[in-house]
Amino acid sequence: MIHYIKVRPLPPELHRWRETIEKIAVDEGLDFFEVVYEMITYEKMSEIAAYGGFPTRYPHWRFGMEYDRLSKSHTYGLSKIYELVINTNPCYAYLLEGNALVDQKLVMSHVFGHADFFKNNFWFSRTDRKMVDTMANHATRVRRYQDLYGVTTVEEFIDVCLSVENLIDPHMPYVQKKRKKTRRKQDLPDELVGDGQSLPRLQAKEYMDDFVNPEGYLEAQRAKKKAEIEQQKRFPAEPQRDVLMFLMQEAPLTRWQRNVLGIIRDEAYYFAPQGMTKIMNEGWASYWHTHMMTKRGIMDPNEVIDYADRHSRATVMHKGRINPYKIGIELFRDIEWRYDTGRFGKEWDECDDMEARANWHRPTGRGREKIFEVRRHHNDITFLDEYLTPEFCARQKLFTFEHKPRANEWQIASREFAEVKQKLLFQLTNMGQPVIRVEDANFENKNALLLTHRHEGVDLDESYAYATLRNLFALWKRPVHIASRKKDRGILFSFDGQQPSEKAFDG
Amino acid sequence: MTRIKQDHSRFRRIVQGKIRQNLKHYISTGSLVGRQGRDTVKIPLPQIELPRFKFNQQSGGGVGQGDGEPGESLGSGEQQPGEGEGQGKAGEGEGEKALEVDVTLAELAKILGEELQLPNIEPRGQKEVVTERDRYTGIRPVGPDSLRHFKRTYRQALKRTIAIGAYDPKNPVVLPIKEDMRFRSWSTVKSPQSNALVIYMMDVSGSMGDEQKEIVRSESFWINAWLKSQYSGIETRYIIHDATAREVDEHTFFHTRESGGTMISSAYKLASQIIGDDYPVSEWNIYPFHFSDGDNWSVDDTRTCIRLLRDDLVPKSNQFSYGQVESPYGSGQFIKDLREHFPVGEDDCTLVVSEIKDKDAIVGSIKEFLGAGR
Known part of the structure; x- marks a missing residue:
């Protein structure tokens, strides 16, 4: 095994615990790449956390800002990072120096859960497991560009790229798609003019032709054909989700700029699965730390109170926010229990006797097997879509909330299962980001870039949209537009290099 | 220097650059006033946030967990409930939060000094303790x-x-x-220790309106920030006056409105008494600031004022500063009287007057007050 990071060995006592816990984890059926633990000081922890878990990233002030926030919130005692683990092979995990032994044991148990998830969950299957190396290479490259073109120039360009970093297609790595050849310029076919003899027409005897293929029908055919050709003339031929890729290929950039944009894109794709599986990943790791700590004898009796304190802090319910740890662990437990007691399958689904359902008991012992299967195939959306039940929803006291403008106040809106589920799934769709595509790179025949926002009931934040368009303009260097909706009106936000503007638009 | 330290210093430099750009705006709107803690100021800096296409929070809503009936409030205001209690974990999506940056008063004073080109204050010989x-x-x-x-x-x-x-x-x-x-x-x-006493005096008679007070407030904030950066210890005392003067705390100072006439000499007498009682001139650098709309009751009283200034306050102070805030009711006479009795250009004249027409003039007046480096 090649080690990418120089690691200080753990103190003997922790090392012994690490081996014990690893044995138990393997015994429970967890399967992971080698996990390398290192104990570090809080400063180092803040640094690595600011870098998203990696020892080196390309130079950028936003990491400094994050570091500022993390180290301050520790100094003021506001928050504390207990653990940090990254999806690589081997899997690197950091323990915080000065934590009590019970904390370290808890963290190690938790981390083995994450490590198993990283290795086995489908959505992580396409991630770069040598990312430590890749990130270091990115850093070297950006530093070289800074030497050549100036620190500020490169940094400002990175600012611009980061502003569109979320415009990727998170499903792209898992889909084999044939790239269609894009035909850009094509003459209109001759049959569009003239008498329309060559348009597709229904077969008819000559004397019936006017009746079977009336002018109205031919006109419709003509229009259809025209639309098809218009479609082919469009560029891109189909709307494109991977806006970053499109910009890399089509925007007028220099070589280093294209490379930097590529770096930002690679890293965005690397982090995407973590955003797509936050609930599952944390739920899975929490499931295993509780299981191993409380049932497999890792915990000493005198550590119970401290353990319970840490655990409840991580899984506390919030009124205005979903806690992924809480929902995740509870849902995994619920699935295990349902499959253990036979609450699944045709018979269960069709039973509508409340009492029978409540007292249902057909032990199968398949619960554990089931949750391992779930952790392999699902992401947060499919996980909740498939396994969220009305009973679970009520037990977990889930509700939706809304902003009431008149009272300028946030209020609980509903506890209906259907609404809660719908809202939850919406929040998780595209990791809570608007779905945006490149629609047309030659909008209004002016080489302007038109993006479209797939509006699903929630408007875009206008001031952010304008600021982002400004940055997009810096890449595209021609006017940029985004089509969206405001309440129920179609609208087009634009930036032409000088002035932001908006107008009614139905595209 | 570790890499994160480099990124961190880039970040601090960007923050300072933005503050520098916005400094005049901060001063004239008074937007930093009341945002300071013991030695830092929280400055909202949305400009350094990296913008993205994102949802408008209020048209969204979300899912929460806990007790409560539909219709029950989760908290009011613009910000989504639960936001900001972050227990975010790194590597799992980079968190989003409203951007506020902590800047130390010293840093802020440095920026102020550089932007307004204020000279450092020269230590006065005997006054070092x-x-x-x-x-x-x-x-x-x-x-x-x-x-x-x-x-x-x-x-x-x-x-x-x-x-x-x-x-x-x-x-x-x-x-x-x-x-x-x-x-x-x-x-x-x-170690030598230099202390400064700042006495703020303000006319709170009927003719001083809220806008005038805002001006005084913003101005005193920045003056304090600057003097704090120049002295190791600084004390502030507040005096309000109409026809009589009394000492008050900071809050009362900015929120009191009296009616009635104005006798400026009452404030000067009280200031003189405070200095005499608590602050031996040999140990303290004294900075009285007086703000008024320039209305005084009588010529007699103005004469008393001049006498008090000439014989007592001005000699005891490093600099006596008078700021005249323009108000629709005041006659604005007092500044003329002061100019007449303490003409600019006399070498040993340590009385500085400044006219503050509106909020935009605050910057200039700070410069007039602090520009001499006394």
């Missing part, structure tokens, strides 16, 4: 138990154990004996 401070500087073999240096003691014991060959790596027991004990020792450092 020497203070003695004890600092732990060394180690010695005797001392009280409370000062025992644990690590050094054990290091000494370990040295001794190894030296006599009694150290066993398999059973690394180290027992310190009396000779191993090490204690912290201190030395006394004498």
